[in-house]
Amino acid sequence: MKITVGIPTKSRYDYLSHTILSMAFQSKKPYEIIICDDTDVPIDLREIPIYNYILKLLDEYKIRWKVIFGRKLGPHHSHSIIQEIAEGDFIFRIDDDCVAEPDVLEQLSLRLTEGVGAVAPLVLMPPASSLPSNSDNKISNLNLPNVQWFKWNGIKDVEHLYSCFLYRKNIAQYELSLSTKGNREETIFSHKIKRAGYKLLVYSPAVVWHFRSSSGGIRSDNNISDYDNDEKIFNGILNLWNVKTENSKTCVIDAGIGDHYAFKTIIPLLKKKYNKIIIAACYPDIFFDEEGLDIISIAEAIKIYNDISSFSIYGWMDKNNWKKSLTEAFKEMYL
Amino acid sequence: MKIIISPYCKKLRDGKENPKNYPISYWQELIRLLLERQHEIIQIGQDGEEKLVNDCRFNLSFKELKQLLIESDFFISVDTFLPHMANHYGKKGIVIFSQSDPQIFGYSSNVNLLKDRKYLREKQFDIWEYTGYNKTVYNKEAFVEPADVIKYVNNC
Numbered sequence: 001m002k003i004t005v006g007i008p009t010k011s012r013y014d015y016l017s018h019t020i021l022s023m024a025f026q027s028k029k030p031y032e033i034i035i036c037d038d039t040d041v042p043i044d045l046r047e048i049p050i051y052n053y054i055l056k057l058l059d060e061y062k063i064r065w066k067v068i069f070g071r072k073l074g075p076h077h078s079h080s081i082i083q084e085i086a087e088g089d090f091i092f093r094i095d096d097d098c099v100a101e102p103d104v105l106e107q108l109s110l111r112l113t114e115g116v117g118a119v120a121p122l123v124l125m126p127p128a129s130s131l132p133s134n135s136d137n138k139i140s141n142l143n144l145p146n147v148q149w150f151k152w153n154g155i156k157d158v159e160h161l162y163s164c165f166l167y168r169k170n171i172a173q174y175e176l177s178l179s180t181k182g183n184r185e186e187t188i189f190s191h192k193i194k195r196a197g198y199k200l201l202v203y204s205p206a207v208v209w210h211f212r213s214s215s216g217g218i219r220s221d222n223n224i225s226d227y228d229n230d231e232k233i234f235n236g237i238l239n240l241w242n243v244k245t246e247n248s249k250t251c252v253i254d255a256g257i258g259d260h261y262a263f264k265t266i267i268p269l270l271k272k273k274y275n276k277i278i279i280a281a282c283y284p285d286i287f288f289d290e291e292g293l294d295i296i297s298i299a300e301a302i303k304i305y306n307d308i309s310s311f312s313i314y315g316w317m318d319k320n321n322w323k324k325s326l327t328e329a330f331k332e333m334y335l
Numbered sequence: 336m337k338i339i340i341s342p343y344c345k346k347l348r349d350g351k352e353n354p355k356n357y358p359i360s361y362w363q364e365l366i367r368l369l370l371e372r373q374h375e376i377i378q379i380g381q382d383g384e385e386k387l388v389n390d391c392r393f394n395l396s397f398k399e400l401k402q403l404l405i406e407s408d409f410f411i412s413v414d415t416f417l418p419h420m421a422n423h424y425g426k427k428g429i430v431i432f433s434q435s436d437p438q439i440f441g442y443s444s445n446v447n448l449l450k451d452r453k454y455l456r457e458k459q460f461d462i463w464e465y466t467g468y469n470k471t472v473y474n475k476e477a478f479v480e481p482a483d484v485i486k487y488v489n490n491c
């Protein structure tokens with residue numbers, strides 16, 4: 001099995017070396033590693049001493065490598081380029097702030113049997129948590145916790161994958177209309193593989209550690225409207241696929257008690273619009289007299305979304321130069 | 336009338352006085368004026384806060400606070416959580432502002448007392464601990480005086 005490792009990267013030279021090294025030390029060596037660099041002012045990696053050593057190590061292990069400059073249009077474009085030029089029949093995609101355990105490729109390749117289009121490892125942030133009971137990778141409900149984010153034992157047949165996975169080349173094409181954030185790009189891509197008649201698996205013995213970088217990559221700018229635009233594109237694609245979503249809404253109130261009450265006032269309007277409302281709250285007891293809500297903690301919201309800063313009402317009001325009331329801001333944000 | 340007062344905002348993490356807190360001397364004068372008029376005053380808050388009246392009910396649950404609001408006639412508060420809670424449960428009151436903007440953080444159903452918009456801090460959405468702007472420091476001048484507050488009590 002000839003495996004190409006594809007690593008899109010942007011402004012993460014401090015993390016990228018760890019990613020490449022973890023692939024060099026795989027028990028099943030990849031055929032090649034392709035790094036697609038979208039950094040604004042890219043550096044020749046050979047000029048950085050640690051990279052010079054790592055690239056020579058790849059030579060030592062007879063792992064072919066390429067560093068190419070991307071289109072600066074987002075990770076999905078980089079993945080698309082990698083798929084075009086990959087010499088392997090299988091591609092392992094890994095993010096540039098992730099580090100794979102040494103047996104990941106070996107474990108995943110054993111599971112990429114006939115009829116399987118892609119196999120994913122667990123993608124954990126230390127300290128890793130146990131699998132919540134409501135976790136699932138259903139295309140109809142992306143508000144559920146993703147099974148790849150938690151520790152568990154076994155193998156799961158799912159409808160979409162996140163972040164890192166080993167896949168058969170050229171079954172699906174990347175959705176290039178998304179913004180430079182590429183929000184939902186792997187969800188769309190992996191589900192296309194499923195729609196082509198292949199299974200998607202998550203195999204828990206294979207583990208990749210996510211040392212989440214707060215900058216670089218898709219966090220290189222704070223343009224929140226990109227997420228909204230990508231969400232519209234994603235919903236349009238779901239519509240084309242006739243996927244009926246649960247019409248749920250998740251609200252994250254990582255703010256003060258008064259802010260919770262200002263938000264609480266719009267709950268009747270949310271209930272009119274959505275079948276299911278999930279609220280992540282700092283002060284869950286405030287909702288003691290409300291029915292029909294799923295209340296979760298802020299910690300659980302962070303596990304689901306990794307980054308909840310886009311839910312900040314104060315960040316939203318500041319960005320929009322808001323002059324109206326706090327309750328009106330919540331209405332505008334969530335309705 | 337039965338009046339709830341909420342004199343204090345959440346303490347700042349740097350230990351400094353919260354710029355939204357009505358000066359203690361003003362609270363004392365306001366309370367004196369209210370008691371003169373035979374009003375019953377209940378102070379809500381957290382352990383460790385200075386008690387300004389005899390009837391202090393600290394560390395109440397949200398359920399208990401809701402009940403107390405229902406039983407009261409109105410409230411007098413600084414820009415803290417109470418006006419938001421009261422608005423949700425349909426209770427009106429007087430809110431004393433200083434540097435936060437009542438157009439954003441206030442409700443039209445309340446009497447929102449702001450001495451002058453010139454005292455509003457420039458960046459309304461910054462954390463209060465940020466001292467990058469002079470207006471974020473405590474400023475007693477930014478508050479209306481107790482005599483101005485008492486004028487509105489009878490209308491509540």
